[in-house]
Amino acid sequence: MILxxxxxxxxxxxxxxxxxxxxxxxxxxxxxxxxxALKLEPNSVKMAYLDEDRSFFSNLIKTGLWSDGYFELYExxxxxxxxxxxxxxxxxxxxxxxKDFSALLTExxxxxxxxxxxxxxxxLTTAMKYNSNAATDEGVTNDMYFLDEDDPNTVIAExxxxxxxxxxxxxxxKETWFFLPGVIGVLIMQIALILTGxxxxxxxxxxxxxxxxxxxxxxxxFIIGKLLPYVFIGLIDFYFILGVGWLLFDLPxxxxxxxxxxLAFIYVAVMIAMGLFISxxxxxxxxxxxxxxxxxxxxxxxxxxxxxxxxxxxxxxxISYLLPFTYFVxxxxxxxxxxxxxxxxxYAYGALIGFVVVFVGASIVKFKRTx
Amino acid sequence: xxxxxxxxxxxxxxKSVDDLSFSVKKGExxxxxxxxxxxxTTTIRILCGIMKADSGEVRINNNSIxxxxxxxxxxxxxxGQYEELSVWENLKFYxxxxxxxxxxxxxxxxxxxxxxxxxxxxxxxxxxxxxxRLALVCALAHDPKVLFxxxxxxxxxxxxxxxxxxDFYALSAExxxxxxxxxxxxxxxxxxxxxFIAEGxxxxxGTPQSIKKALGDVDVFTLNTAYDPLLIKAIxxxxxxxxxxxxxxxxxxxxxxxxxxxQLIAAIERVKxxxxxxxxxxxxxxxxxxxxxxxxxx
Numbered sequence: 001m002i003l004x005x006x007x008x009x010x011x012x013x014x015x016x017x018x019x020x021x022x023x024x025x026x027x028x029x030x031x032x033x034x035x036x037a038l039k040l041e042p043n044s045v046k047m048a049y050l051d052e053d054r055s056f057f058s059n060l061i062k063t064g065l066w067s068d069g070y071f072e073l074y075e076x077x078x079x080x081x082x083x084x085x086x087x088x089x090x091x092x093x094x095x096x097x098x099k100d101f102s103a104l105l106t107e108x109x110x111x112x113x114x115x116x117x118x119x120x121x122x123x124l125t126t127a128m129k130y131n132s133n134a135a136t137d138e139g140v141t142n143d144m145y146f147l148d149e150d151d152p153n154t155v156i157a158e159x160x161x162x163x164x165x166x167x168x169x170x171x172x173x174k175e176t177w178f179f180l181p182g183v184i185g186v187l188i189m190q191i192a193l194i195l196t197g198x199x200x201x202x203x204x205x206x207x208x209x210x211x212x213x214x215x216x217x218x219x220x221x222f223i224i225g226k227l228l229p230y231v232f233i234g235l236i237d238f239y240f241i242l243g244v245g246w247l248l249f250d251l252p253x254x255x256x257x258x259x260x261x262x263l264a265f266i267y268v269a270v271m272i273a274m275g276l277f278i279s280x281x282x283x284x285x286x287x288x289x290x291x292x293x294x295x296x297x298x299x300x301x302x303x304x305x306x307x308x309x310x311x312x313x314x315x316x317x318x319i320s321y322l323l324p325f326t327y328f329v330x331x332x333x334x335x336x337x338x339x340x341x342x343x344x345x346x347y348a349y350g351a352l353i354g355f356v357v358v359f360v361g362a363s364i365v366k367f368k369r370t371x
Numbered sequence: 372x373x374x375x376x377x378x379x380x381x382x383x384x385x386k387s388v389d390d391l392s393f394s395v396k397k398g399e400x401x402x403x404x405x406x407x408x409x410x411x412t413t414t415i416r417i418l419c420g421i422m423k424a425d426s427g428e429v430r431i432n433n434n435s436i437x438x439x440x441x442x443x444x445x446x447x448x449x450x451g452q453y454e455e456l457s458v459w460e461n462l463k464f465y466x467x468x469x470x471x472x473x474x475x476x477x478x479x480x481x482x483x484x485x486x487x488x489x490x491x492x493x494x495x496x497x498x499x500x501x502x503x504r505l506a507l508v509c510a511l512a513h514d515p516k517v518l519f520x521x522x523x524x525x526x527x528x529x530x531x532x533x534x535x536x537x538d539f540y541a542l543s544a545e546x547x548x549x550x551x552x553x554x555x556x557x558x559x560x561x562x563x564x565x566x567f568i569a570e571g572x573x574x575x576x577g578t579p580q581s582i583k584k585a586l587g588d589v590d591v592f593t594l595n596t597a598y599d600p601l602l603i604k605a606i607x608x609x610x611x612x613x614x615x616x617x618x619x620x621x622x623x624x625x626x627x628x629x630x631x632x633x634q635l636i637a638a639i640e641r642v643k644x645x646x647x648x649x650x651x652x653x654x655x656x657x658x659x660x661x662x663x664x665x666x667x668x669x
Contacts, residue, residue, distance in 0.1 A: 211451030211509075213421040215468040216440035371421050 018283060022290040030297055033316065042310035044072040045128060048085035049095040055102035061113065061135045070131040082116060086168055088344030089330060092118045092310065093128050105160060113163045119170035120337050121178055124308040129165060136163055169338045180245045181332040182305040185325055187241055189271050189296055192234050196275025197288040199226055205285060213369050223367065227272050234268035255339040263331050266352045270324045273359035280366045299325035324355045372397045372517060372548040373418065378427035380413050387413045389571035395550060400543050402562030403552040406664045410571040411552040412448060415521050418550065419445045431517060441469060443517040444510030448525065450502045454495025458486055458505055461494050462512055469513035480508050500531040517548045524558060536561055556657040569667035583659050588628035589613055591658065592649040593621050594639065602642045609638055614662040625658050
C-alpha cells in the first residue's frame with residue numbers, strides 16, 4: 001500500500017514538467033554556480049592610494065601590495081579622498097604615504113605609513129589586514145635600511161617604517177553590524193517574494209480568478225489592489241526588524257532617514273514586483289515557491305551579504321549585479337554603517353528602480369484579464 | 372439580449388468552438404446543451420469575456436462585452452468565492468466590485484436564498500447546495516440583466532435543484548435573461564430555448580419540443596424487458612436503428628421511419644424466444660441527446 005502511494009506521488013510529479021524542470025535544473029544550476037563562485041579568496045580588492053613621496057622607496061611599498069594580485073591600487077588626490085573612496089564603496093582599502101617618507105627613511109627615523117581598511121565586512125577586514133603585510137615583507141624592506149652597521153651605537157630597528165592600520169566605519173568589527181542590515185533584506189525578500197509569488201496563482205488554482213475577471217475591474221486596478229497590502233506589510237516588517245536591530249543590537253542610525261525610507265519602499269516594491277511576475281509565470285503554487293527559492297538562494301550567497309563581492313569571480317559577478325538584493329546590501333550598509341552620501345548610492349538606487357520598472361512592465365505585458 | 376455571431380475558438384489545432392451563432396431574447400432561459408467536452412464552458416467563458424474568441428462577435432444588450440460588464444453576472448462551474456471569507460464578506464466584496472452599496476438589498480438577497488442564517492459562516496464551510504446559492508447571490512449582487520450559469524446544478528440533489536430552478540423561473544419572470552449550460556436532460560427540458568452543441572458545432576436549436584425533431588423522421592418504441600446485452604446487440608445490427616436506450620425495465624428503440632415494425636419484432640423474438648409487444652412512444656430529450664451526440668461523433 002505504501003508502494004502504491006509512492007508510485008502515485010511519483011506519477012503526479014512526472015506530470016508536472018515545469019516542477020520537474022525546477023527540481024532537476026535548479027540544484028544543477030545552483031551547484032555549478034556556487035562551485036565556481038564561492039572561492040572565498042578575494043582578489044583585486046580596490047585600494048585607493050595617495051603617494052606624496054613618489055620615491056623609489058614608496059614605490060616599493062606599492063608594488064609589494066600589488067604583487068600578489070590581492071590589492072588593485074589606484075591613485076587619488078588628497079588624503080581625505082582616500083576615506084571618501086572607501087565610504088562610497090569604490091575602494092575597500094586605502095594607503096597614504098606622506099611627503100617626508102623617504103627623507104625620514106634615509107635618516108633612519110622610522111616613518112609612518114597610513115593604511116585604511118573598511119571594517120564593514122569583518123571577514124574581509126581581517127583578510128585585508130593580513131594581505132597588507134605584503135607591504136612590510138622582507139622583499140620590500142630589504143633595501144630600506146640606511147644604517148651604518150659598524151656604528152656600535154645604532155640599534156637596528158625591526159622594521160624600517162611603521163605601518164599604522166586604521167579600521168574605518170566598524171572599528172570594533174562587530175559581526176552583527178555587518179549581518180543585520182542584510183538580514184532585513186533577506187527577510188523582506190522571503191516574505192514579499194513568497195506572499196506575492198503565490199497570490200495570483202492561488203486565485204487561479206482556487207477558481208476565484210475566473211469569477212473576478214467577469215467583474216468590470218481593470219487590469220491595473222486589479223494589480224495595484226493586489227499588491228498594495230503587501231507593500232504595507234513589507235514596509236511594516238522592514239521597520240519592525242530594523243527596530244529590533246536598533247533596540248537589541250545597537251545598530252547605528254542611518255545617515256538619512258529619508259533615504260532609508262526610500263530604500264525600504266523601493267526594495268519592497270522590487271520584491272513585490274518580482275513576486276507578481278513569478279505569480280504570473282507559474283501555473284501552480286508549488287512552482288511559484290520553487291522559482292522564489294531559485295532567486296533567494298543565490299541572492300544570499302552572491303550579493304555580498306555573506307561573502308564579499310570581491311571574492312566572486314568576474315564572470316559570476318554578473319549574476320550578483322542581476323540580483324536586486326546586491327544593491328540593497330550595498331545601500332543599507334552604506335546608510336547605516338558607513339554614512340555614505342546619496343551621490344555614491346545613486347547608481348544602486350537607480351538599479352533598484354530599474355528592477356521595479358522591468359518587473360512591473362513585464363507583469364503588465366504578461367498579465368491578461370482572460371483565462 | 373445576447374447575440375453571438377460565428378464564434379470560433381481553437382485550442383492547439385482542435386476547434387473547441389466551431390462557428391457558433393445564436394441569439395437569446397430578454398427574459399428567456401436559454402440552455403446550451405451538449406455532452407462533456409462539447410465546448411459549453413468555453414462558449415460561456417467567451418460570452419463573459421474571460422476567454423477571447425479567435426473570431427466572431429458577442430453583443431450583450433447591444434453592447435460589446437467590455438461595455439456591458441455591469442449588465443451581466445456569471446457563476447462558474449467551480450465554486451469561485453473566497454473560502455476564507457464569510458458569506459457576508461464575499462457578497463460585500465462582489466457588490467463593491469460593481470460599486471453597489473445597497474446593504475438592504477444585499478440582505479434581502481441573502482434572505483431570498485436562505486443564506487441569512489449563514490451570514491457569518493465561512494464560505495468554505497458551506498455545503499455544496501449553499502455554496503451554489505452563495506455563488507448565485509454574489510452574481511446577483513449588482514442586479515444584472517443577464518445571468519450566465521455554467522452547469523448551475525451539477526452535483527446538486529433533486530430537491531435543491533428544483534428550488535434553484537423555481538428561482539430561475541422567478542428571475543426570468545422579473546425580466547432577467549438566463550444563459551445556462553447543462554448536460555442534464557431534466558434541466559434542459561426546463562429551458563425556454565435550447566441550443567444543442569457537440570464537438571463545438573451547433574447540431575440543433577429551438578424549443579425543447581422542436582429540438583426533438585432534430586432527429587428527423589423517427590419512430591420510438593418501448594419494449595418492456597430487463598437489460599439484455601444480447602438483445603441490444605441484435606437490435607443494433609438492424610439497418611435504420613438509430614439508438615437503443617435502457618431505462619430500468621424499459622428499452623427505448625429509436626428507428627428511422629421506413630423500417631418495418633414487424634422486422635424489429637421478429638428480430639427481438641428471435642433472441643427472446645417468445646412473443647413481445649412494442650409500444651410506440653414519443654422520443655424524450657435524452658434519446659435525442661444521445662442520438663445526436665453519437666451522430667456528431669461518428
